[in-house]
Amino acid sequence: MIAYLLRRVVFGAATVLGVLLLLFVLFFLVATPDDIARKAVGEKALPEALAQWKVTHGYDKPRVWNPARPTDTMLAEHLRRMLTFDFGRSDADDTPIRERLRTGVGPSLALTVPLFVVGVTLAIAVALLTAFLHDSYLDRSALVLSVVIMSVSILLYIVGGQYVVGKVLRWFPISGFDPSPLVIARFLALPILVGVVAHLGQDVRFYRTLFLEERGRDYVRTAAAKGCSPAQTMRRHVLRNAMIPILTDVVIEIPFLFTGSILLESFFGIPGLGTITVDAINANDFATLRVMVYIGSLFFIVGQIATDIGYTLVDPRVRLE
Amino acid sequence: MKCFGAVCFVASVAALLAACTNDPYPNANAHDRVLYLSYPIAPKTLDPAVAYSVYDQQVTGNVFDTLLEYHYLERPYRLIPALAEAVPHPRLEADGRVTYRFTLRPGVLFQDDDCFSLDGSGQRSRPVTAADVAFGLARVADPDVASPVIDTFNRLDGFREFSQRLRARRAADPAFAARRIDRQYADAGGIAGVRALSDTDLEVVLREPYPQILYWFAMAFTTPVPWEAVAFYTGRDGRDNFADHPVGTGPFRLQHYERRRRIVLERNPSWYGTLHPEWHAPGTVYPSSGAPGDAAAGLVASDLAGRPLPFLDRVELWRDPESVPAYMKFMQGYYDQSTIIRESFDRTVQHGLLAADIAARGLQLGKTTLATVYYLGFNMDDAVVGAAAGDRGRALRQSMSLAIDADQFLRLFTNGRGLAAQSPLPPDIFGYDPAYRNPYRTVDLVRAAERLRAAGYPDGIDPATGRPLHLTLDVNDTAARSLLMFQFFRDSWKRLGLDVEITATDYNAFQDKMRTGAYQIFWWGWGADYPDPENFLFLLYGPMGRTRSGGPNNANFADPAYDGLFTRMRVRENDAERAALIAEMRAILERECPWIAVYHSEDYTLSQSWLHHVKPSALTLPTAKYLAVDPGERDRLRQAWNPPIRWPAYALLALAAAFSAPALHRAWREGRQ
Numbered sequence: 001m002i003a004y005l006l007r008r009v010v011f012g013a014a015t016v017l018g019v020l021l022l023l024f025v026l027f028f029l030v031a032t033p034d035d036i037a038r039k040a041v042g043e044k045a046l047p048e049a050l051a052q053w054k055v056t057h058g059y060d061k062p063r064v065w066n067p068a069r070p071t072d073t074m075l076a077e078h079l080r081r082m083l084t085f086d087f088g089r090s091d092a093d094d095t096p097i098r099e100r101l102r103t104g105v106g107p108s109l110a111l112t113v114p115l116f117v118v119g120v121t122l123a124i125a126v127a128l129l130t131a132f133l134h135d136s137y138l139d140r141s142a143l144v145l146s147v148v149i150m151s152v153s154i155l156l157y158i159v160g161g162q163y164v165v166g167k168v169l170r171w172f173p174i175s176g177f178d179p180s181p182l183v184i185a186r187f188l189a190l191p192i193l194v195g196v197v198a199h200l201g202q203d204v205r206f207y208r209t210l211f212l213e214e215r216g217r218d219y220v221r222t223a224a225a226k227g228c229s230p231a232q233t234m235r236r237h238v239l240r241n242a243m244i245p246i247l248t249d250v251v252i253e254i255p256f257l258f259t260g261s262i263l264l265e266s267f268f269g270i271p272g273l274g275t276i277t278v279d280a281i282n283a284n285d286f287a288t289l290r291v292m293v294y295i296g297s298l299f300f301i302v303g304q305i306a307t308d309i310g311y312t313l314v315d316p317r318v319r320l321e
Numbered sequence: 322m323k324c325f326g327a328v329c330f331v332a333s334v335a336a337l338l339a340a341c342t343n344d345p346y347p348n349a350n351a352h353d354r355v356l357y358l359s360y361p362i363a364p365k366t367l368d369p370a371v372a373y374s375v376y377d378q379q380v381t382g383n384v385f386d387t388l389l390e391y392h393y394l395e396r397p398y399r400l401i402p403a404l405a406e407a408v409p410h411p412r413l414e415a416d417g418r419v420t421y422r423f424t425l426r427p428g429v430l431f432q433d434d435d436c437f438s439l440d441g442s443g444q445r446s447r448p449v450t451a452a453d454v455a456f457g458l459a460r461v462a463d464p465d466v467a468s469p470v471i472d473t474f475n476r477l478d479g480f481r482e483f484s485q486r487l488r489a490r491r492a493a494d495p496a497f498a499a500r501r502i503d504r505q506y507a508d509a510g511g512i513a514g515v516r517a518l519s520d521t522d523l524e525v526v527l528r529e530p531y532p533q534i535l536y537w538f539a540m541a542f543t544t545p546v547p548w549e550a551v552a553f554y555t556g557r558d559g560r561d562n563f564a565d566h567p568v569g570t571g572p573f574r575l576q577h578y579e580r581r582r583r584i585v586l587e588r589n590p591s592w593y594g595t596l597h598p599e600w601h602a603p604g605t606v607y608p609s610s611g612a613p614g615d616a617a618a619g620l621v622a623s624d625l626a627g628r629p630l631p632f633l634d635r636v637e638l639w640r641d642p643e644s645v646p647a648y649m650k651f652m653q654g655y656y657d658q659s660t661i662i663r664e665s666f667d668r669t670v671q672h673g674l675l676a677a678d679i680a681a682r683g684l685q686l687g688k689t690t691l692a693t694v695y696y697l698g699f700n701m702d703d704a705v706v707g708a709a710a711g712d713r714g715r716a717l718r719q720s721m722s723l724a725i726d727a728d729q730f731l732r733l734f735t736n737g738r739g740l741a742a743q744s745p746l747p748p749d750i751f752g753y754d755p756a757y758r759n760p761y762r763t764v765d766l767v768r769a770a771e772r773l774r775a776a777g778y779p780d781g782i783d784p785a786t787g788r789p790l791h792l793t794l795d796v797n798d799t800a801a802r803s804l805l806m807f808q809f810f811r812d813s814w815k816r817l818g819l820d821v822e823i824t825a826t827d828y829n830a831f832q833d834k835m836r837t838g839a840y841q842i843f844w845w846g847w848g849a850d851y852p853d854p855e856n857f858l859f860l861l862y863g864p865m866g867r868t869r870s871g872g873p874n875n876a877n878f879a880d881p882a883y884d885g886l887f888t889r890m891r892v893r894e895n896d897a898e899r900a901a902l903i904a905e906m907r908a909i910l911e912r913e914c915p916w917i918a919v920y921h922s923e924d925y926t927l928s929q930s931w932l933h934h935v936k937p938s939a940l941t942l943p944t945a946k947y948l949a950v951d952p953g954e955r956d957r958l959r960q961a962w963n964p965p966i967r968w969p970a971y972a973l974l975a976l977a978a979a980f981s982a983p984a985l986h987r988a989w990r991e992g993r994q
Contacts, residue, residue, distance in 0.1 A: 035829040040365070042373045042469040047871055053467045093365040093580070094564060096556070103579075129988065138984035159645060166343055167649045170965045173345035174653070175646040176639060177582055183347040230991050269641045271581035278642070279363060279581070 001312070001319070005305065012301035017079075019297040023290055024078055031284050033059035033074075039284040040091055057091060057287075078290065087291045092283035097291050100276055107177060108260030108272030111188055115195040115264075116257055120250055123200055124239075127207030131215060132234050142204065149201030154194075158267045161194040175269040191268040195261065206249065210242040217241075244315050251307045255299030259292070334974065338967045344959075345639070345655055351956040355635040356932070356948055357657050359647040363580040363640060368564040369541040370460040370468045375941050378541065379638065382943025383586055384432075385544035385569035386593075388423055388454065389535060390604050391852075393947050394611030394620055394936055396749045397895075398852040400535055403604040404429055404449065404545070404570065404593075411532065418478060418514075419530050423523045423538075425451055426602065429593040431545075432574040436553035446591055449570055451517035453545035458515050459506045460551070461542055464488045470542050476534065478526040479513025486510060503548035530892040536851030544569060572631045572946040584638040586945070588631060598629050605630055607934070607947065620936055632934075632949035654959040657932045657950060661925050666736040670925060673737075683930030683958075689937035690740050690748045690921050692849035694857060697725070697794075697810065697917040698876040702868060703841045706792065708879070713776045718914040720772035721842075722761040724813045727919050734806050738925055742918035744907050745857040749939050751895045752854040752903035759911050762918065769817055781818020789820035795840040796823060797831035807844065835875060838868035845875055846922075852940060854903055855891050861915060862887050878915040931955040 036059060037050040054060040058077055066073045081088055087097035130139040166174035172190040214220065215238055223233045260274030273292065280288035311318040349355070364377045372381045388405040391398050400408050409421040431437070433445040458477070461468045462484040475481050487509045491498040497505060514526035527534060537543055550568035554561045567575055572592050577585035589595070594605025609626030616622070641647035644662045651659035661669050669679050675686045699718050701707040707714055727741035743759040746752050773781060783790040792814075796807050804825060811821045821842070826834070834840045849856040859865060863879035865872030883906055890902040910916065928935045931951040938944065 030827075032829055034832070038828075038832070041371075041467060049467060049469050049471050052464045052471075056465060056467055093363075094562065104581075107582075133984050133988055136984050136987070138981055141980075162646055162649065166646075167653070168966070169969060170343040170653075170963050171338070171341040171967075171970075173343050173655075174649050175641055175643075176345040176650075178347060180348070186342070186347060187345070231988075266642045267646060269582070269639070269643075269646065271579065271640070275581055275642065282362075283365075 005309075008305050008308065012305065015301060016294070016297050020079060020082055020290070020294060023293050024075055027286050027289070028063060028074075031286070036091055036284045036286055082290065082294050088287055090280075090285055091287045092280070092285040097288055100288065101273065101291070101295075104260070104271065104273040104276045105258055106179065106272075107270050108265070108274060109257060110179070110184060111191055111195075111264060111270055111272060112257040112261060114188065115192045115261070116253065118192060119196045119199050119203065122196060123203035124207055124246070126200070127204045127211055128234060128239060130204070131208050131211035131238070132230070134212060134215070143208075146201040146205045149197065150205070152198075154198045154263060157194045157198045158263060161190060161197075162267070165190055165193065175267065177268070177270045187268070187270075191264045191270065195264055207242070207246060210245050211238055214238045214242045244311065247310050247314055248307055251310045252300075252303040254306070255303040256296070258299060259296050331974075334970070338965070338970050341965050341967070343653065343963055343965070345650065346637075351959075352952050353635060354633050354950055354952055355637055356633050356945060356950060357637050357639065357655060359641040359650070359656050359659070360584075360638050361640070361642055361644065361647070364584075366564040367567045367575070367578075368466070369457065369544045369546060369567070369569075370463075370466050371564070372541060373469050378941050378943070380575065380584060380586065381541045381567060381569075382571075382941070383573040383636065383945050384567045384571045384575055385541040386429075386571045386604075387539050387541060387544050388425070389539045391539055391940075391942055392603075392608060393944065394608050394615050396612040397751055398749065398940070400539060401603040403539075403602070405538075408535065411530065413530070414526075417529060419527045421525045421527075421534070422518075423451070423454070423525070425449065425454070425521045425523065425545075426593060426597075426600070427521050428597065429570055430591045430596065431547050431568055431570055432589050432591055434550065434568045436547065436549040436568060439549045439553050447547070448520070449545045450520040451523035452520075453547055454523050454543065455511065455515045455517045456503060456506065456548050457542075457544055457546035459483065459512055460546060462487070462512060463506075465491075468542070470537075473534075473537060474542075476527050476529065476531050477512055477514040478528050479515075483509060483512045501548075502551050532892060532894070533851060533853050533855055536853060540850070571943075573636060576635070580640075582640055586636040586638075588634050594630055601627065611936075615936070620934060625934070631946035633945060636945050651927065651929075654929065654955065654962050657955075658926060658928050658935070661927060663736060666738075666925075669927070670736075679927075685928040685930065685932075685935060687926040687928060687935055687937040688923060689939055690923050692747055692750060692852060692856075692939040693846060693922045694742055694745050694747060695739075695844075695846040695919050695922065696742070696745070697721075697919060698843050698845055699915055700838065700840050700843070700868075700877055701879065701915055702838050702877045705790075706841050707877075715913060716772045716776035717778065718917075719761050720769045720776060720817060721814055721819070722914055722917045723763070723765050723769035723772065724817050725762075725810065725917050725919065726764045726813065727762070730806075730809055731920055733809065735920075735922070738923045739920035740923060742920050744910060745860060745916065745918055746854055746903070746907075747857075747921035747939070750849070750852055750854055750857065752900055752907075754904070757907070759918075761911060761914055766816060773817055773819075778819075781820070789818050791820045791822065792841050793822045793824050794842045794844065795831060795834055796825050796844045797828045799825045799827060810844075835867050836871070838877070843875065847873075849940065854899075855887075858887055858890070858903070858906060861910065876915040878913070880909055880913060883909045883913075929955065929958075931958070 033054050034050060037053045041049050041053050059074065061072055061074050061077065063074045089096055090100065126142060130142045133139045162174045165171050173187055177187050178184060219237060220233055223237055258273070260272040262274040262278055264270070265272045265274035266278050276288065277292045279285070280292060360376050360379060362376050364380055365374060366372050366377060367380055369381055369385050372378060386404050388403060389400045389408055390403040392401050402408055404425055405423045406426055407424065409423050412420045414420060429449045430446045431449060437444050437447055458474065460466050461470060461474050462480050464484055464487065487505065490509055497508065516524045518524055547568055551563050554563040554566045556562040565578060570593065572589055572594060573586035574589040576587040577583060594602060607625045607628045607630060609621070611621040641650070645664065647656065648659055648662045648665060650656055669676055670686065675684060699706045704710060705714065706717055710717070731737050731739040731741065740748070743757050743762050748755065773779065777784065778790045781789045794807060794810060796803070804823065807823045807825070811823055814821045847857070847860060860873055861876060861878045861883065862874055863884045864870060865874040866877040866879060867873070867875045868877050886902050886906045890899055890906065893899040893902070924937060926937055931954040933949040934947050936944070
């Protein structure tokens with residue numbers, strides 16, 4: 001198992017390195033150091049100010065190749081910073097990026113963790129119920145509703161939710177965020193509601209399929225023959241066995257809870273890592289953006305390895321070799 | 322037991338719904354005199370030498386006082402003294418240099434701050450001196466600060482030299498670079514043309530006449546900066562960065578700064594207006610005079626005149642990155658001012674006035690034409706549309722101008738928010754003549770066809786190829802909506818028989834084209850830094866040609882007569898002769914047509930009924946100290962507008978329960994079998 005994990009870690013590191021190189025190429029295909037400087041210093045800034053800014057932020061170096069000093073290039077600096085986790089300062093506003101991450105991760109988790117827990121629990125509960133009531137009018141209605149929910153863009157849920165729940169019914173603030181524990185729920189209720197509804201359709205459909213697949217297996221018939229009630233069978237056998245594929249779906253999501261939700265944070269004014277990412281894109285803030293993508297790719301790798309380990313925990317038949 | 326569970330569930334839902342409210346300010350005291358505003362983009366920096374964007378200036382403008390400021394109400398804009406005792410007059414020296422001497426009000430204090438106890442004295446503030454203004458200007462010159470306005474201040478005697486000395490000393494001597502910042506500046510000799518003669522007297526020497534420099538002394542770039550703040554707020558040892566921790570002398574000070582969520586400004590108790598009401602300094606009391614119409618609008622009144630500022634205790638800025646939620650919150654009364662979003666414009670404003678239902682809520686509509694100009698420019702270096710084509714090129718440009726219907730453009734693309742431009746100058750700028758009509762800025766296709774024939778392209782056909790004359794329009798925006806806008810121009814010229822191709826690139830590629838001169842026609846806009854005709858007419862000044870000198874004259878227009886008039890106009894006071902010079906320059910632009918001036922943008926701002934003394938401004942000016950709110954009225958209306966509607970929740974629950982009950986019952990029965 002250790003050999004397997006080591007192999008995965010090495011492959012993961014190679015993937016991350018690839019991501020870093022790709023990010024560098026893509027970003028500098030879109031924006032030159034001049035563009036980055038112009039965004040940072042202002043459209044009216046004259047060449048002198050731009051040149052000075054580039055010197056201060058290290059964008060005056062050769063991009064890839066410097067025959068005189070091979071390590072004194074933008075690419076080398078980019079890789080060095082990422083691999084040593086010395087993220088430096090933002091191109092847009094000169095704040096330390098580490099500080100940004102620290103302030104952004106709290107609001108992001110405050111939104112994504114409850115959204116994830118409520119969303120997954122509700123989807124499993126509804127899927128289990130509909131699987132149990134397979135072919136009933138409730139099952140068919142849930143199926144139709146799931147397809148309808150899946151067919152609508154999350155943007156519509158966001159704007160519609162803000163309009164109906166925030167503006168017309170006035171249950172919650174339309175947007176905003178306050179980290180104080182006494183009032184945070186008031187601001188998160190609406191984005192969580194919107195996020196849960198938007199993802200419910202696909203999750204219910206997926207989990208229901210898994211439950212139905214399990215329900216048709218021999219061990220379910222055996223359980224029934226041995227006198228186990230249908231409810232017990234669903235709870236003790238079907239649910240547990242279906243948890244293996246559900247786990248794949250769920251565990252891989254967990255690391256991304258840290259990186260926040262770009263759309264929800266942006267529309268609801270939540271100052272999390274998703275908002276920081278959008279701001280970085282809008283401001284040509286390469287220094288911040290590369291960190292966000294880098295962290296995203298690291299989390300993805302971690303999620304994959306965690307899923308593999310999770311398999312071995314829930315399914316004794318799986319061994320990592 | 323099951324009944325009990327159901328009752329508990331319903332009771333908890335009811336309790337949750339009872340606690341529901343859409344109030345986004347849970348900890349606010351409804352009776353505080355607070356101004357609530359939203360901002361979509363987080364400020365980049367609060368460093369006064371660098372802050373340039375509207376969102377930066379929303380904070381810096383209120384925290385940093387300047388030596389001069391604009392009269393709040395009068396139009397055209399007029400400078401009044403602020404930290405300075407008077408607006409200085411230029412003194413022309415024998416060698417052509419120009420000197421301005423500012424006298425600062427004695428006894429003005431910086432806001433209380435920890436940085437002033439840097440020397441261990443325990444003091445929390447200190448008086449502002451002329452040396453602090455000189456220090457602020459030295460920071461603009463400091464290459465490490467990377468101020469965006471270096472070029473403007475290069476006109477100060479010794480500015481560039483100081484910058485170069487500083488850079489050289491730092492590169493040569495690491496010990497010098499490690500010294501305290503004010504000592505570095507002093508050791509590098511300071512800016513020769515900025516001299517603190519005493520604690521209150523400051524002399525500023527320009528290498529050549531540039532009367533517009535006074536406008537820059539009404540911007541935060543020239544605010545007094547305490548060296549202690551720059552030395553203390555270094556971002557190290559757990560201290561803030563100076564860019565996040567402004568220490569100024571303004572009517573407000575920064576109380577809370579979470580740039581991505583919330584910014585709070587609070588009244589500065591050591592503001593000179595508060596400490597010295599007996600001075601009745603112009604920038605510390607409400608004005609007694611204004612522009613025509615201000616009295617009728619309630620902005621000039623005897624009970625207001627002379628009242629001490631500010632009226633507010635606090636300014637709360639909340640970030641809403643998206644415009645739609647921000648606007649909805651404004652309509653609920655949770656913001657005091659808002660622009661009108663495009664999606665709601667037609668429903669909100671009808672025939673230039675507020676729709677009846679909106680007006681019934683007491684909202685006030687403020688309209689102003691911004692100090693901007695959007696235009697189609699011709700590259701005068703181009704062989705076909707430029708000066709090289711002589712009379713043919715001129716006739717072609719005139720013809721193309723006659724085909725562009727600015728009013729229709731504004732109706733289609735800006736909800737009518739704009740004023741069709743006749744020249745580069747917008748209203749409220751000296752030299753703007755509301756009666757002036759540019760004969761080439763009316764739509765006249767017959768005349769356009771005649772001009773096209775004169776240009777040698779009858780019906781748009783290029784005799785060299787026998788096909789429609791092919792031209793390119795370079796634009797720096799690839800968004801679908803913007804492309805529709807550019808197609809409007811293409812279609813307008815198609816009516817003349819011309820074949821104009823749109824080349825849309827991103828801003829950077831566009832800039833490269835501009836630098837190399839590889840363009841024929843382009844679309845561009847300009848927003849003024851200060852309300853002077855020079856700040857518009859310099860966009861066509863020959864020596865500032867983009868391709869030749871990297872300057873802002875993107876059309877590369879070079880007309881000796883225009884340039885001569887410009888150099889005379891630039892240094893004159895606003896008098897009849899200056900107006901005559903501007904009229905002559907305008908006539909040249911009319912004839913030569915290097916631009917098709919399309920429109921000046923208009924700002925439509927909605928204010929709540931409880932917000933008073935709102936005067937729209939064409940420039941980004943700090944106005945919070947003049948505004949007043951009626952918190953009682955605000956609280957009453959917010960409560961009236963926002964009662965939660967709870968019955969749909971109960972109805973939805975009942976419906977879901979009724980719908981699923983039979984199936985759930987079956988599930989329960991089967992589950993037990």
